[in-house]
Amino acid sequence: MAAVVVLVPVLVALALWAFAWPAARTAPHDLPLGVAGPATATAPLEQRLTQREGAFEVHRYADEAAARDAIEDRAVYGAVVVTEQGPKLLTASAASPAVAQLLQQAVAEQTAATGTEVPTVDVVAAPGTDPRGAALNAGVLPLALAGIATGAVVVLLGLRGTRAVATVAGATALAGAVAAAVTHSWLEAVTGDWWAVAGVFWLSALAVAAAVAGLGTLLGQRGVGLGAALVMLLGNPFSGAASAPEMLPEPVGTIGQWLPPGAGVSLLRSVSFFDGAAATGPALTLTCWAALGLGAVLLAGALWERTPDGSTPNDRTPALTG
Incomplete structure (x- = not known):
């Protein structure tokens, strides 16, 4: 009871710091x-x-x-x-x-x-159907939630190895296609090649899902919570989707571009409106998150298969998972 009473205000303070502080300090920085x-x-x-x-x-x-x-x-x-x-x-x-x-x-x-x-x-105008970029900004949260949900389900169902990787890749690919259908085909809030836009959405969701699944596979439910908190409490408000990374106080803008939501927004703008200009950096960031997360899932699956009694690495390392 005491832990809950203390924990809730701490979480509220952390959320307010992550969301309200950058918004209150929005101004050009270099x-x-x-x-x-x-x-x-x-x-x-x-x-x-x-x-x-x-x-x-x-x-x-x-x-x-x-x-x-x-x-x-x-x-x-x-x-x-x-x-x-x-x-x-x-x-x-x-x-x-x-x-x-x-x-x-x-x-x-x-x-x-x-x-x-x-x-x-x-010189490069926003689409007339979304001149203020509201739809693009609103699309950050659903993709983040889709990635978190996918990674969490993979961990909770106990999927491992190639089955887990295939599930993560397949679910996020469908999420990317749906996101492209809504924002590109229906709302016309993003332009450019449809398949390229769908690929950006897929890679953005894949990076989140892989990170959550990888942390969850290594650390159990704590890892899922850590991955979700990293994306929701830091990645989402630090993404600069509503303005720009340079409009956020330092080092928030820089940190946000190292996380999947911020890198995903930057990559989507480049691919959709600028013919891929400046897309290399955010694409590599998302690829690294996806590769490291899926690599952790495959590694944990290989270790589990080698265990004679069928116990998972989490079962054999109670000190890490509690």
């Missing part, structure tokens, strides 16, 4: 932003942008074409181009509608003294 044009013309603008210490990571480009290429390659979220007619703002709402809006406000503040209205060009 947000990549381009400045294009002649050095003499861009120097004053660059100086004003860097006055907001730690807010923007300014990248210099020779002209508008180079800045557009950088945006399409996901090197920067936007760029201010200084032309003879005045400054122009390039954004990419597909990368983050919240950041695109932030850049418009920031540039407007910088040019307010001159009374100049800065035209905005959305």
Whole structure:
């Protein structure tokens, strides 16, 4: 009874810290932003942008074409181009509608003294059916829950070895297809090749399910709880799906990209809107989670098969599982 009384407030405090703290501290932190044009013309603008210490990571480009290429390659979220007619703002709402809006406000503040209205060009626009990215943001939690449920069921049913791996792969593949059917075919909230999008959803769910199943196989029910907590209490709020990793306080944004939900969102944006640009990093992150988790499941299955009495590794290591 005393343990419950103490544990519940601790869990509430942990959840509030994980969800509320990043949301309350949302602001640009070394947000990549381009400045294009002649050095003499861009120097004053660059100086004003860097006055907001730690807010923007300014990248210099020779002209508008180079800045557009950088945006399409996901090197920067936007760029201010200084032309003879005045400054122009390039954004990419597909990368983050919240950041695109932030850049418009920031540039407007910088040019307010001159009374100049800065035209905005959305280089890579978000779909008209989901201009604020709400559907993409909402899709993070169901995929995480699908992965957690799959991994937990595999552990609770006592599946091991290749049977466990096949179950995890098959269930998450179906989950990925359903997610693609809803977000791509029905809601049209994501674009790009349907099979590529379905593959991203599958890999995202697979990484979560494999991690939960691997920890559960090694540590029993404690491992399932640990994997679920890692994904729900850290991966979900640290993913940056509603804004961008650079909009979260450090090191939250970086940690979030190392976890499956954050890597999954980044990979989905790259594949869906940017023709695969900057997809290598998040794809490798998800692959590592999937490989390590499934590797643990196969290893535990091999050890179980070699045990003469049929006991599991958890049965023979009570100190680890309680």
